[in-house]
Amino acid sequence: DTAVSQTPKYLVTQMGNDKSIKCEQNLGHDTMYWYKQDSKKFLKIMFSYNNKELIINETVPNRFSPKSPDKAHLNLHINSLELGDSAVYFCASSQEGLNSPLHFGNGTRLTVT
Amino acid sequence: DQQVKQNSPSLSVQEGRISILNCDYTNSMFDYFLWYKKYPAEGPTFLISISSIKDKNEDGRFTVFLNKSAKHLSLHIVPSQPGDSAVYFCAASGIQGAQKLVFGQGTRLTINP
Numbered sequence: 360d361t362a363v364s365q366t367p368k369y370l371v372t373q374m375g376n377d378k379s380i381k382c383e384q385n386l387g388h389d390t391m392y393w394y395k396q397d398s399k400k401f402l403k404i405m406f407s408y409n410n411k412e413l414i415i416n417e418t419v420p421n422r423f424s425p426k427s428p429d430k431a432h433l434n435l436h437i438n439s440l441e442l443g444d445s446a447v448y449f450c451a452s453s454q455e456g457l458n459s460p461l462h463f464g465n466g467t468r469l470t471v472t
Numbered sequence: 473d474q475q476v477k478q479n480s481p482s483l484s485v486q487e488g489r490i491s492i493l494n495c496d497y498t499n500s501m502f503d504y505f506l507w508y509k510k511y512p513a514e515g516p517t518f519l520i521s522i523s524s525i526k527d528k529n530e531d532g533r534f535t536v537f538l539n540k541s542a543k544h545l546s547l548h549i550v551p552s553q554p555g556d557s558a559v560y561f562c563a564a565s566g567i568q569g570a571q572k573l574v575f576g577q578g579t580r581l582t583i584n585p
Binding site for chain 2: 390400401402407459460463
């Protein structure tokens with residue numbers, strides 16, 4: 360009974376392709392996030408959604424489009440993949456509350472060739 | 473510009489001894505700080521946090537110290553155990569709370585038997 364699950368775990372694709380990463384949480388949290396861990400290992404927020412509504416969009420290229428069909432799911436679709444998109448993408452969720460800790464999924468390693 | 477920095481990429485400590493992980497931040501608007509622990513191929517998991525109104529928070533073997541004037545926090549693990557071997561991320565938040573955590577680049581802690 361994984362709390363935050365994301366699929367696939369690994370994704371290898373060619374430049375120019377479109378791909379999606381799915382995320383689901385069964386914790387009943389209202390807020391979900393996408394983080395990117397780049398080659399320098401920094402974890403940086405990309406998006407946050409609260410109850411299906413976009414709250415934060417951190418200057419991410421518009422090739423990245425998050426979609427939240429319901430508050431338990433937040434998917435990430437990436438168009439026209441570029442080499443620089445290669446990274447590990449983490450989905451996370453948190454309870455309502457200003458400083459509620461984030462619960463992370465196990466990550467999706469995206470490799471663009 | 474990295475607002476949260478962990479200047480030691482790695483740290484090696486003998487089992488039973490104290491592990492001290494350090495973190496510096498530059499943004500004086502940060503008022504909440506967290507430590508996350510990450511094992512390979514898993515997402516970060518929340519470990520301990522501290523509000524800026526405190527200078528110390530303890531949870532079992534883990535203690536976080538905050539020095540606001542120096543914009544510095546540290547995580548102490550006593551006694552260190554082999555299962556503590558992981559990457560530790562420091563994170564900070566301001567007015568937007570968990571909606572916008574800023575992470576450091578992590579310190580890899582290895583506990584030697």
